[in-house]
Amino acid sequence: MSAPSRRAFTAGVTGLCVGMALDACSSHAPPSPYSGQLRTVALAAALENQAVSAYQTVDAALRAGKFGPAIPALAAFVRSAMAHHVQHAATWNAILRAAHKPTIGGAPLSGNAQLLSDLGSASEVGAVVSAIQHLEIQAAQTYTAAISGLTGSGPAISAAATIAPVEAMHAAALGYAFNGQSAVAEFVGTGSAISVTALTV
Amino acid sequence: MTGSPGAAPSEAPLDVQVLQTAASLENLAVASYTSAAGMAFVTEGSAGLRGLIARNLAHHTAHARAFNQAVVKAGGAQQHAADARYAAPLGRILAETKDPSSLTGLLNELEGIIAQTCTRYASLASGGALRSMFVNVASVEAQHSAELLIVRSLLGGGHPEPGASVANTRAIPAAAGTAGIPQAVYPTADASAINEGALR
Numbered sequence: 001m002s003a004p005s006r007r008a009f010t011a012g013v014t015g016l017c018v019g020m021a022l023d024a025c026s027s028h029a030p031p032s033p034y035s036g037q038l039r040t041v042a043l044a045a046a047l048e049n050q051a052v053s054a055y056q057t058v059d060a061a062l063r064a065g066k067f068g069p070a071i072p073a074l075a076a077f078v079r080s081a082m083a084h085h086v087q088h089a090a091t092w093n094a095i096l097r098a099a100h101k102p103t104i105g106g107a108p109l110s111g112n113a114q115l116l117s118d119l120g121s122a123s124e125v126g127a128v129v130s131a132i133q134h135l136e137i138q139a140a141q142t143y144t145a146a147i148s149g150l151t152g153s154g155p156a157i158s159a160a161a162t163i164a165p166v167e168a169m170h171a172a173a174l175g176y177a178f179n180g181q182s183a184v185a186e187f188v189g190t191g192s193a194i195s196v197t198a199l200t201v
Numbered sequence: 202m203t204g205s206p207g208a209a210p211s212e213a214p215l216d217v218q219v220l221q222t223a224a225s226l227e228n229l230a231v232a233s234y235t236s237a238a239g240m241a242f243v244t245e246g247s248a249g250l251r252g253l254i255a256r257n258l259a260h261h262t263a264h265a266r267a268f269n270q271a272v273v274k275a276g277g278a279q280q281h282a283a284d285a286r287y288a289a290p291l292g293r294i295l296a297e298t299k300d301p302s303s304l305t306g307l308l309n310e311l312e313g314i315i316a317q318t319c320t321r322y323a324s325l326a327s328g329g330a331l332r333s334m335f336v337n338v339a340s341v342e343a344q345h346s347a348e349l350l351i352v353r354s355l356l357g358g359g360h361p362e363p364g365a366s367v368a369n370t371r372a373i374p375a376a377a378g379t380a381g382i383p384q385a386v387y388p389t390a391d392a393s394a395i396n397e398g399a400l401r
Contacts, residue, residue, distance in 0.1 A: 072373075073370070073374060073376075084382070144336045147333055151329075161323035162389070164339070165339045165340045166385060173380075177351050177378065182256070182348060186264075
């Protein structure tokens, strides 16, 4: 084999390897089972599961006395809000199930691990209240934004319309009762809404 | 162009009807909060309640303006009157209201009617922007409710103002923690009929 031929052969093998590597990479990221409106529904289910995990973290910290003496009103709020989010996750997942799509069992969202880590390491109750209040307003804003892209008269529109005000109430109650100030603005807005690109499945 | 004899007058498009009804409910809220702000036990009472009433009044004024701007875009006329179904009876009850607990209870009911109406209309409006607008306003009225419910739950119990300090937060009874979040799914049973505030 002449020198040019060997170079061509080597280049060919290298190219083949690069191609195989790309194939291998793409095989680790299968296409998402969710598209169109169902991707929004999957995002909503993930956000609700994330809220449940966040409240579980706060509940455990309160029970362990991490923030000092008991805070009965906050403990009651956390348990009640957590139950609401469990119900909301079930509502969104029921829509996925009806569409023959896999349900969302965890919180496949970029930033989820960091959020839970921050909540777990917080030592001041005020910081924890602010963090979960931010999650609530983010959820309300996400549904407020998402409903504009949902079409027809299906269950996703009804779910967004009836769940957004509940998340907004959670945020308002947290701010008013536990954070020393009302957080209610003229409009809920959509500036902190989460995009479907945050969904990692 | 003439209509056929005996034909019923044509109805306005759905979006126009729901926006006019929403505006009429916001006008009702503006009138009610204006009355509440002038009550002696409010002007001479808790600064916290006075602040909530003034803030909510401003929000409802903004919401009425937003719905009226939207109704013009939808091809209809602005609605500047208060909802006729509720205006007279609510005015009578307000005139007889003599204490903060009754007032916050009444204002919470009013907020609930508007929030439920907007929640319902979010599923009926034809365009995405209008659906988003109705959810947006419904969420704010629901937040007003949450705060009014917490205030009401703390009235008369000798409890400190919520949230002023961590010590105050620890002193709030458990029931106040859940007073502002009474349901997992926002109801729509008390939503107004779509043409309740429509101009005729």
